[in-house]
Amino acid sequence: MTVIGPSLSGAKLWIMGGNMHKVATGDGARRLEISARRQGEFRRSEHVRAVEVFEVTAVKERTHVEMERVEGVGLAIVCPQWVDHAAEVVNFVSRQVDNARMGRVPLNALLEKIDEVRTETRRKHGNHPVFEQGFIDTISLIDDARDVAVPFGYYHGDLTLCNVLCDCEKNPPWGVALIDFLDMVLPTPLFDIAKIRQDTERMWITLFTPEVDPVRLTAIDDIVLENFSSYDWWDPWYPVFDLLNLLRLLPYAPPGRVTDWITAELERDQ
Numbered sequence: 001m002t003v004i005g006p007s008l009s010g011a012k013l014w015i016m017g018g019n020m021h022k023v024a025t026g027d028g029a030r031r032l033e034i035s036a037r038r039q040g041e042f043r044r045s046e047h048v049r050a051v052e053v054f055e056v057t058a059v060k061e062r063t064h065v066e067m068e069r070v071e072g073v074g075l076a077i078v079c080p081q082w083v084d085h086a087a088e089v090v091n092f093v094s095r096q097v098d099n100a101r102m103g104r105v106p107l108n109a110l111l112e113k114i115d116e117v118r119t120e121t122r123r124k125h126g127n128h129p130v131f132e133q134g135f136i137d138t139i140s141l142i143d144d145a146r147d148v149a150v151p152f153g154y155y156h157g158d159l160t161l162c163n164v165l166c167d168c169e170k171n172p173p174w175g176v177a178l179i180d181f182l183d184m185v186l187p188t189p190l191f192d193i194a195k196i197r198q199d200t201e202r203m204w205i206t207l208f209t210p211e212v213d214p215v216r217l218t219a220i221d222d223i224v225l226e227n228f229s230s231y232d233w234w235d236p237w238y239p240v241f242d243l244l245n246l247l248r249l250l251p252y253a254p255p256g257r258v259t260d261w262i263t264a265e266l267e268r269d270q
């Protein structure tokens, strides 16, 4: 048995019998159950698939998922073609935007979520002026954007590059396999764009894998901008999802370099 870890979400991962096992307990158990269900229901599209889920066992605040293990862990590290594969992921999100239904954002649900994240952030980090300003700015941006419709539809929910595994050697022509889906407060691919750009624009991934080349990240970011920045919702709504994405990391962020990184990113925008 090979143990993988530790992860920010607090889940435990190990390899046994050639398969990947993931277990979450307490608050994370329900999250993992929903995530595994969404991963299992994923419909293949061109070169993007989800890692196959074999079994989900959820008993009393403990969820155990057994899934296929993809060899080429960490697209951005192992695969020489990873910029092309990342472009496939951007295309996948782009198709979700194209197939989406346009609608107004339910403000109450969004504001309630922000309030919840703010309460959890204060519990974890106290009343930090930069974080408080981040929440104020988000609410004020929402107020300006409220009349502009956004796309609603299918999304991954936690589309960082670490959740995109390289699958091209074992399973050609499948370029990538997705893991670690997450349910969000609103079903919109805007969350996925913000998550990809957490790595490609803000370069979060270099905190954990410093060998990733920033020039390549910027190349992917250019593809993201090319695909999405001319939509009507981009200017009013993207900054909201981007900021909310950063703030949502805070309740999980341990003190030290992760929290310092988020603080610096928020300060850069204020």
Ligand SMILES: Nc1ncnc2c1ncn2[C@@H]1O[C@H](COP(=O)(O)OP(=O)(O)OP(=O)(O)O)[C@@H](O)[C@H]1O
Pocket: 004, 007, 008, 009, 010, 011, 013, 020, 022, 051, 067, 068, 069, 070, 071, 073, 074, 162, 163, 165, 179, 180
């Ligand atoms: N099915 C799999 N095949 C190969 N590697 C995997 C698989 N599932 C997870 N991993 C490896 O374990 C890492 C953590 O897994 P996962 O993203 O599911 O956990 P997590 O608890 O959400 O972690 P984090 O909070 O860091 O995203 C992945 O980034 C990947 O490197």
Ligand SMILES: [Mg+2]
Pocket: 162, 163, 180
């Ligand atoms: Mg993950």
